[in-house]
Amino acid sequence: MPELDIYGGSLALCTDLYQLSMACGYWKAGHSEREAVFHLTYRRPPFGGGYAIAAGIAPALAYLERLRFTEDDLAYLATLTDLTAAPLFPPGFLDYLRALRFTCAVDAVPEGSLVFPHEPIIRVRGPIGQAQLVETALLTLVNFQTLIATKAARVCQAARGNPVLEFGLRRAQGFDGGLGASRAAYIGGCAATSNVLAGKLFGIPVRGTHAHSWVMFHGDELASFRAYADALPGNCTFLVDTYDTIEGVAHAIEVGRELREKGYPLGGIRLDSGDLAHLSIEARRMLDAAGFSDAKIVASNDLDETLIASLFEQGAKIDVFGVGTKLVTAFDQPALGGVYKLGASRGEDGQWRDAIKLSEQPIKISNPGILQVRRLRRDGELVGDVIYDSEAGFTGPALHDIEDPTRPVWAPAYETGEDLLVPMLDAGNRVREVDSLDVARTRAARELGQLSPRTRRFMNPQPYPVGLDKHVHSRKQALIATARGQR
Amino acid sequence: MPELDIYGGSLALCTDLYQLSMACGYWKAGHSEREAVFHLTYRRPPFGGGYAIAAGIAPALAYLERLRFTEDDLAYLATLTDLTAAPLFPPGFLDYLRALRFTCAVDAVPEGSLVFPHEPIIRVRGPIGQAQLVETALLTLVNFQTLIATKAARVCQAARGNPVLEFGLRRAQGFDGGLGASRAAYIGGCAATSNVLAGKLFGIPVRGTHAHSWVMFHGDELASFRAYADALPGNCTFLVDTYDTIEGVAHAIEVGRELREKGYPLGGIRLDSGDLAHLSIEARRMLDAAGFSDAKIVASNDLDETLIASLFEQGAKIDVFGVGTKLVTAFDQPALGGVYKLGASRGEDGQWRDAIKLSEQPIKISNPGILQVRRLRRDGELVGDVIYDSEAGFTGPALHDIEDPTRPVWAPAYETGEDLLVPMLDAGNRVREVDSLDVARTRAARELGQLSPRTRRFMNPQPYPVGLDKHVHSRKQALIATARGQR
Structure with a gap:
C-alpha cells in the first residue's frame, strides 16, 4: 500500500483538536462505544460542472488501518492546558487513546466512480469515539483527490483523447499536494506525470x-x-x-x-x-x-x-x-467542500436514532439514516441514483428531490441497479483490497462514457438525477418537523 | 528540525523528471560540477496585493540537507525507458546520483521577511548538476508557504488585531498542505490552529x-x-x-x-x-x-x-x-507562481557568464548575475529595495525599473541598508540555524508595520519600489541586446 508511504511517524494527530475534545467528551460520559454512522458527502459539483470523480479512498483507508496514538503523541497531548491552566485532557482519556484501535466498518465507493451531490462517498459505522475522530483526515484526503480527479477528467475531456501530462509539482500545495494530485489526476484520465516519486510509488508513467x-x-x-x-x-x-x-x-x-x-x-x-x-x-x-x-x-x-x-x-x-498549476491546485476552485455528517446513532436503549442537522439552506440539511446509493442504468447509461437506508432496504426507484421536497417525485425507467458503497473494512480489518490505479482510471473513463452529455458538458450542465427514496425522504421530513417544532 | 518530520523515506524523487534528465545531460557532457547560480523569485504579489511574506525556507533547507538517492530510488530510475524502449538513464549516471551529496552554498531571506517581485528569496550557488536538480522541491515548498503566510497576513490585517484561528485542515490539499498551511499561517500572524499535529511538530497553539x-x-x-x-x-x-x-x-x-x-x-x-x-x-x-x-x-x-x-x-x-478553506488553500489564488531561474554559470574557462531568458513579456525576462537585495529604510520605514550583483558589489541606491527600462531612475532617500539574503548552507553544511517560528512571526509583523499603508492596502496598492542597481541593469540590457541580435 504505497498511498501513505511518503509519510513517516504517527499521523494520529493530523486532525482538528475538537475531534479529540469531543472524543474526550464521549469517553467521559461513557458513550465512546455507542454505535454511530457518519457519511462523507459533498454538496455541489466543483467547477460549475455536473459531476465529481471519487478519489482519495485508498489513502483514507490506509490512514484508518494505521491509526495509532504513539507515546509521543500522548506526551504532547498531556502538555495541553485549558482556560484555567489545568491539563486539557484527563489521564484516563489519554489511556483510552493509547489503547484505541480503529474497529469501525467502512464502506466506500470504488475509486474512479462518478459521485454526485449528497451521495455518501465513505460511510463509517462503529463506536462514535472512533468514527468521529477520523473525520478530519478522511475529509482532507477525499476532498482533495476527488477535486483533482474531477479537474483532470474535465481537462482530458477538453483534450479530446489527446494525452494530458500532469506537470504541476512545483506549484502544488506541498509535497503530498503534488503527489496526491498526480495520483488523482491519473485516475481522472491523465496519461503521465512529471513527478518521479509518483512514478515510483504509484507506477504512473513519468515524462x-x-x-x-x-x-x-x-x-x-x-x-x-x-x-x-x-x-x-x-x-x-x-x-x-x-x-x-x-x-x-x-x-x-x-x-x-x-x-x-x-x-x-x-x-x-x-x-x-x-x-x-x-x-x-x-x-x-x-x-x-x-x-x-x-x-x-x-x-x-x-x-x-x-x-x-x-x-x-x-x-x-x-x-x-502539459497541464500544471491549474490542474494540481484546481485553480478555479481549490477546495471541494466535502462534509462528514452524523446519519444515525444508537440510543442508550440500543435503538438506532436518525440524526438531522438543520439549516436555513436546504442544501445544508443533512440526510438521516444509514445510507446507501443505488445507481440505476438503462441501455448501459446512467439514469439516476437513489439514496436509501441500508437497514430499511431499497423502497424503489422513486426519487424525492433533496433540496426541494415539494418537487414532484420522479421515477426513471431503468434496467439494472448497482449499490455504490462496498464494504472495505469490517471491524477495522480490510475485507476488500482497493483497486489498482489503472482499474480506477478505467472505471472513471467508463462511467463518464455512460453519463449523458447534458450532464457532462462544462457550461450549465443538467444536474444528474439524485434523490432520496420514499423511506429516507419521509424520515427526513419528520425529523425536520420535530426539530423545528422543538424550537 | 521538525519541518519535514511528517515524511518518511527518501524525498529525492519528489521532483520533475526533467530535472533528472538535465542532470544526466550535464553528467554526460562532463558539466555536472560547473558552478552555477539560481534564484528563486516570484513575479506578482498574490491576491492583487502589494507584498508577500517569505515562508517555507526552513523545510526547503531541511530538504536540501537530507537529499540522498536511496538504492530504492535508483532501482526505480533504472526501470525507466526511452522512446526506443532502451533504459532512459545510463548506469554511470545512476552511480553519479548514488554518490551525490548536496554541496551548494544556499543564501535565503529569513522567514517572515517581506519579499517583493523579482527579489531572490533563495539563491543556490554550486555545481549545476545539483543546483538544477533541487528546483522543483524548493519551488513546491517556498511557493506554497509564502502564499499562505501572505494570505494569513491579509486576514490578520483585516481582523484588526483580533486573534485569527486557522481551522483549515479538512479542506487542505493533502496532509502537508494542511500542515504547511498551519505553519505558514502562524508566521503570517495567525494566533493558533486546529491542527494538532502542527501543535506537536511546530509548537503552534492549538484550539x-x-x-x-x-x-x-x-x-x-x-x-x-x-x-x-x-x-x-x-x-x-x-x-x-x-x-x-x-x-x-x-x-x-x-x-x-x-x-x-x-x-x-x-x-x-x-x-x-x-x-x-x-x-x-x-x-x-x-x-x-x-x-x-x-x-x-x-x-x-x-x-x-x-x-x-x-x-x-x-x-x-x-x-x-476562525478561518479555514479560504486561508489554507489561498482560495482566490491557490498558487504563487514562483520561478527558479539561472542567473549565471561559469564557462569552461572558469569565468562567470551571466544568463538571460528572453520573453515577449518584460516581467518574464530573467535578471542576470549573482544577485543580492539591499533593503533601504528611513525613519524605520521601508523605502525601497535594490537588486544588485554580489560579485560586482552594491553600486548605490539608484533603482532602475525592472519591467520598464525606459522609466526614469529613482533614488530614494534612506538611512540604513540591509542585505536580505543571508548564508544558510555553505558547501551543503548548515552555517546558520533557521529562526524559530515565533521569531519569524515577529519579523513579519514588524516588517508589515514598516511598510507604507499605501502598499499594505488591499485595493490597488501602490507597488513597493524595487529596482535593479546600475550594474545589473546595464548587464541585463546588454544581454538582451546580444541575445536579440543573435536571432
Missing part, C-alpha cells in the same frame, strides 16, 4: 526532457539541443521557446535529422509561451515538411480545460497537453 | 471545542453543552447554530452559569452560519446581560479578509475569527 535553463546554460540553443541528444538520444522533446520559437523549431529539426541518422526518432517539440495555436500550426508545417510527421507537438503554459477547448477551436495542431 | 455532530448525537442542545462542560469544563466555547442560534446562545449562557458556580469561566460561543454581524451583536448583548462580558464570540463560515472587513463595517461584535 520530461528539459527546461529553459538547459538552453540558457549553453547559451547557444542548437548546441544545447545537441548536448541533450548526445546524453538522452531516445528521449528528445525539445523546448523551443527560450529565445525565438520558430528558430527553436528549426534547431529541433536540425538535431532531429542528426538523431534520425543515428537511428533515433525525434520525440517532438514543446511550446511553452506565445500564441500556441499559431505556433503549433507553424511548427507542424515545419516538422511535416522535414519528414517528422511522427514528432509530437507538446503545449504547456497555464493551460486548463477552457484554454484547451479554445486551442482546438483555433485549429491548433497540438498532440499532447 | 478547538466541538462540532455540530456533538449536538446532533445528543439531540438536545442544552444536554449536549452540559455533557461537554462535564468533560472539559475549562475549555467551553459552545457552537450555538446547530438548530437555532439565538436559542443556542441562551443554552450556552445557561451552562455558562453552571460553570461559573463551579468556578470555571465560559470561554465563549461560536457562530458558524447565518448573519454573523447581526447574530454577533445579539449574542454579545445576551452574554453581557448575563454577566459574561469576558466570554468571546468566535465566528467562522468561509471567512476571508474581505468578509472580515465587511463584518467590521457592519458593526459585528466578533472577538475571534
